[in-house]
Amino acid sequence: MKIKFLGTGAAEGWPALFCECAACKKAEELGGKNIRTRSSCLIDDIYMIDFPPDTYMHRLVYNIDLSKLKHVIITHSHSDHFYAYDFEMRLEGYAHVENDTGLAVYGNEKVKALFDYALGHLDMEGIVDYNLIHAFNTFQVEDALVTPLPADHAKGENCYIYVIQIGNSTLLYGHDSGYFPEESWEKLVDYKFDGVILDCTFGPEDCRTGHMGLPANVDIKDRLIGAGAAHEDTKFIVTHFSHNMKLMHEEMEELAKSHGFITAYDGLEIEI
Numbered sequence: 001m002k003i004k005f006l007g008t009g010a011a012e013g014w015p016a017l018f019c020e021c022a023a024c025k026k027a028e029e030l031g032g033k034n035i036r037t038r039s040s041c042l043i044d045d046i047y048m049i050d051f052p053p054d055t056y057m058h059r060l061v062y063n064i065d066l067s068k069l070k071h072v073i074i075t076h077s078h079s080d081h082f083y084a085y086d087f088e089m090r091l092e093g094y095a096h097v098e099n100d101t102g103l104a105v106y107g108n109e110k111v112k113a114l115f116d117y118a119l120g121h122l123d124m125e126g127i128v129d130y131n132l133i134h135a136f137n138t139f140q141v142e143d144a145l146v147t148p149l150p151a152d153h154a155k156g157e158n159c160y161i162y163v164i165q166i167g168n169s170t171l172l173y174g175h176d177s178g179y180f181p182e183e184s185w186e187k188l189v190d191y192k193f194d195g196v197i198l199d200c201t202f203g204p205e206d207c208r209t210g211h212m213g214l215p216a217n218v219d220i221k222d223r224l225i226g227a228g229a230a231h232e233d234t235k236f237i238v239t240h241f242s243h244n245m246k247l248m249h250e251e252m253e254e255l256a257k258s259h260g261f262i263t264a265y266d267g268l269e270i271e272i
């Protein structure tokens with residue numbers, strides 16, 4: 001499984017949209033891996049996890065061909081993870097796609113409500129179709145088996161983390177979330193993960209509810225290894241960083257590395 005991190009920032013981006021804090025100024029000065037756009041990942045070129053408002057910019061920066069994109073799997077409705085209006089640009093006229101087999105979006109009830117609000121007046125059928133999914137119900141998408149599990153994140157909707165199995169590779173896409181709910185742990189220990197991507201919004205700080213910092217990430221890593229759900233070569237990756245955590249990429253990378261984690265940056269490609 002080939003994973004490309006398109007964005008690795010929290011909702012506000014880094015430098016943040018309207019911010020003048022020291023961490024934003026420093027990131028701007030240093031540039032490179034310190035610039036973090038809103039989060040999403042591309043898997044094997046045809047699956048995308050989350051669809052942030054920076055997707056058009058990602059298409060330009062990475063020169064990716066999104067006409068090849070077939071499936072978009074959404075974690076939750078927050079604006080840094082789901083920007084429904086851009087799906088209109090998939091309609092004929094805005095996009096010319098040869099032998100078009102359409103694009104499928106998967107997500108919870110609240111994401112569906114936003115999808116309907118933004119696109120309900122348009123004839124999207126066969127071009128972009130919405131699929132309502134439920135926790136613990138595994139669904140098949142081409143070669144991928146996808147299992148949504150409850151996250152600890154926003155109130156008022158069913159936020160998901162995802163187990164994604166393609167061929168012999170198994171990935172845990174673990175954000176946005178605080179320390180995982182016990183009902184998710186019951187299922188998580190049944191897998192053997194080759195890659196684990198975790199919410200590290202608060203960097204070195206010990207945050208465990210809604211989002212996480214590295215201490216909670218370390219506890220998840222230890223628990224997965226202790227339960228036999230990870231192996232020696234499992235890649236543990238931290239992402240979704242907020243400017244409020246203040247560490248520049250190299251500082252975060254050094255800290256995370258000392259605990260056996262890879263620190264994601266915009267454009268990072270990893271094979272698991």
Ligand SMILES: [Zn+2]
Nearest residue numbers: 010011080176
């Ligand atoms: Zn987020």
Ligand SMILES: [Zn+2]
Nearest residue numbers: 019021024243
């Ligand atoms: Zn800032």
Ligand SMILES: [Zn+2]
Nearest residue numbers: 076078153176
């Ligand atoms: Zn969120």
